[in-house]
Amino acid sequence: MKFDPRNRLCIEGHEFIKTKENPGGLVPKGTYDSLKSRNKIEVLERGGNGRSVLIVYASLPEAYKELVIAKYGDPRAYVCKQPLLHLIRKDPRAEKFFLDYRYGENKCLPVGHVEKYVTAAAWLDMLVQVCKEKYFIRKQLGISKETFWKTVLELIVTHDILLPHSYKRLNEKIRQYQELSYASLIDWRFGNQNSAKIKDELSESMLLELIAHPNQHDDTVIARAYNQWAVQHAYAAITAATVGNHRRNNYYQLQLFREGSAAWYNQFGKQTKRNRPSAPLLLVGSDDNDVDLYFRDEHAGNEQQLVTRYYHRFKAVVISDAFNDYPLGYFYADNISTDLVKMAYLDAMHHIHQLTGSWYLPHQLQTDRWNLKALESFYQQIDAGYFPAAARAPRSKYIERTFGKRWHQHLRRFDNYAGNNITSRSRLNPDHLAKQKKLFPEKEEAFPILQTFIEGLRHERNPATGRSRQEEWIAAFNASDSSGQRCIxxxxxxxxxxxxxxxxxxxxxxxxxxxxxxxxxxxxxxxxxxxxxxxxxxxxxxxxxxxxxxxxxxxxxxxxxxxxxxxLPAARADYQEGDEARLWQHLHNKKELVKMITDKKRNRESLLEQNRTNAAALLQARVMIKEIKQQAEDNILEFIPSVTSDFDPLDLM
Incomplete structure (x- = not known):
């Protein structure tokens, strides 16, 4: 607040107008603009060029005067305090200290607390200076010491300064500030252990181990157990609120043991950002999912009585292309099996053939580890470099996004929709389900319903391009040299x-x-x-x-x-176009087979004749043929020495 040249008390724009940049004002800017346009207030300055808007206090409606008094007290008394406020000077060294301050495992102070600590340090700097100079108050401000401290305490409350509101505690804070400087302003939440009950490594270790127990005990149970230990080891008792503070502040290292590695990974595991594949079939994933549609399952029970299950849900394996989450194939059954997985992939191959006219294998597969021992060889036939996704890490698989928001938006179109899952927040009204259950389709009617659902996903249009997911997939496939490289x-x-x-x-x-x-x-x-x-x-x-x-x-x-x-039809009357030609071709092929056999026989006979050999004669003769006998004798004589007088046939034996 200040006085104008005519000595009229005015409230400054930043004190009266509340904006996003100035949340400490009294009324929203819209209210100020309305008052100004209706001439309900007198405005002296328009602001800009370093000037502040000035609003004549006397021109304010009574309701707004009350707001000013409630916020700043009596305006005239407030103005009298301005000389003291002018003594407050922001210290850049204090701001640097609080911005650079780190505690715990490289934690920093929140920006809001940095501002509060810097302001408190500026006030303490002024008060330390006042305490050092005996006549400072009277010389600079012209007021008594008692009035000075009373005014200081009022301003601390009015301006919400992070300092004590009583004279005694404020002086204690000043002495502490003189000893410890800026660090004295930091409270226990940010690493200052002067007043903390959990202040050393032993007590902290005990408390954190109690919190980390996998049974996930309540804070009250943990506080009771800790206090029992604290009494025996001369430590201060704590409350459940203290346990809660330590649990929240250290949850990054406690959740792993309280809830398991999967929960920790999903919340704290650092993400590796990746771009989607540049073309179709470069990365294809598969996963199983409970299809959230209810069907009636009627079957014979005891004594052959018909029993109806109203809430039957199918298991499905879905094959999805990570290029644009396009569902290439699917197969469903009552339970997941290796055959179900293989049939889903075969369905995907048929759909690829339907879209492209040929069979194409994906370049890379991404699956979970379900029944990997039985399926790994199958996956490796599709992708020689196949490697399964990390265990209990659904975030690493693109296909998990397929089962998200849009998946359920399409499921909601069906009257037998079961909700996200049985215990989710979007669980359906159980009373409505009870009334609708007799209208659920029968289990045997599932195929056209699930087919309609998948086709809905395939033909969903992208608002940005106006094309369906299938149209985008086909266009990208045709434009890519990589997509069609693995044709089989x-x-x-x-x-x-x-x-x-x-x-x-x-x-x-x-x-x-x-x-x-x-x-x-x-x-x-x-x-x-x-x-x-x-x-x-x-x-x-x-x-x-x-x-x-x-x-x-x-x-x-x-x-x-x-x-x-x-x-072929047996009756000529049943012949269709081309049947007669096929009949003659079939008869011709049979003759060709016989001709091929007889030709081979003639070739064999001709070859034997050229070599003066008769196979039939060999089979019919009972004694050795003369020519063959003579040739055999000639062959053996080549290896027998010439006959001499002293030749002894026994030497050959």
């Missing part, structure tokens, strides 16, 4: 993702017959492999989503893809 054939697809038939089959002159769930499927053998392999036992590997082709192998040197046998 039907044979590779069946080797990696196919399902082995439960037993071996035999290749017959009718082809290969495979029976699945009581239905027989017949497959054609390629002509180049037919004759050599008729009668051979083979293992069949099939694609459950597409039985039009299978992989046939004997586990050694035979492996080929067989396609569904195209049967």
């Amino acid at each position: 054939s039907d044979e590779q697809l069946l080797l990696i993702f196919g399902v082995s038939h439960t037993h071996t089959n035999t290749i017959t002159n009718g082809g290969i017959r495979m029976t699945i769930k009581g239905q027989t499927h017949e497959y054609e053998i390629p002509d180049a492999l037919y004759l050599r392999n008729v009668g051979k036992k083979v293992q069949l590997i099939y694609d459950p989503f597409d039985l039009s082709r299978i992989l046939v192998t004997d586990g050694q040197q035979l492996r080929f893809v067989a396609h569904t046998q195209q049967k």
Whole structure:
């Protein structure tokens, strides 16, 4: 406050107007502007260029005068205190000390407390100076010593200075400040242990170990246990509030033992920031999830009575592309299994084929460690450099974001939505669920519902681009040289993702017959492999989503893809376009097989004839043929020495 040139008492703008930068004012700026525009107050200065807005105190409505008095006391008495306030000078050294101050494990003071400590230090500097100079009060202020201290205490209260409000305690603080300087202003919360009850390493260790117990005891229980120990070791007793302060201040090192490594990792584990993949199929993840949709499960119970479970939920494995969280594939069942995981990946491969026209493997997989012993070899067939995500670290997997907010926004469209989970904050109204349960769809109706849900995620539009998630994925795939680098054939697809038939089959002159769930499927053998392999036992590997082709192998040197046998109509009346041509081609192929066999026989006979050999004669003769006998004798004589008079045949024995 100050007086204007006409000696009228005025309140300054920063004392009256409350803004974000000046929260200590009396009224919001909107209220001030309203009073000014309606000429309810007299304003002398507009502010700017270092000048402050001045509002004539006498022009204020009575209600606002009361606010001024409540905040600053009697304005005229307040103005009389201004000379004393002018003695307060901010000390840059104090500000530097409090900004540089560190305690505990490199903790610093909050900015608000730095400001309060700097202001308190400025006041104490002034009071120390006053105490040193005996006649300072009378010479500089022209008031008595008693009036000075009374005014000081009033101003400390009015200006909310972080100093004692009584003369005795204020003088104690001044003496302490003279001894310890700025450090004397820091209280126990920020490392000053002068008045703390937990002040040494032993007492702190005992308290923190009690708090860190995995049973997660309440603060009152911990305080009681600590006090029992404190009495025996001459330490001061503490309250539950003290336990709470130490628990909160040290939770970064206590949560690991109270709640486990997973909880600590999610809250305190330092994040490694990463950019999303630059193109589709560079990083694909999979994870299981409880699909939060309820279905009715009716089954026979005891005595063949029909029993209904109203809150059945399916388990699903979802394959998601980290490029834009696009769900490539999924598969669901009552329980998670290795087969469920493999079927989800096969579904993803079929969807990739549907979008691109070919089979493409992802460059990199990211999964959790569920049943890793059984699935690791499968993952490595897809990604040779596969390495599972860290245990109990969901944040490291992009797919976890797939099951977040947007996932549940789409689930909420269904009347059988189950809420985020059974115990979440967004748990649905149990009374509503009880009324709706008889309207839940049956378990057998799940497929179209879940398919609709996944398609909703795929076709969700990005507000920024106006394109659906699927459109963005396809456009990025077509624009990338990397996405399509791992194209594979039907044979590779069946080797990696196919399902082995439960037993071996035999290749017959009718082809290969495979029976699945009581239905027989017949497959054609390629002509180049037919004759050599008729009668051979083979293992069949099939694609459950597409039985039009299978992989046939004997586990050694035979492996080929067989396609569904195209049967011809027996009656000419049933012929369709191309059937007659296929019939003649089939008959021609049969003749070609016979011709191939006879040609091979003629080639063999011709070769033997050139070498003057007759296979049939060898089989029919009962004695050795003369020419062969003579040739054998000639061959053996080459190794026998010439006959002499002293030749003894026994020497050869």
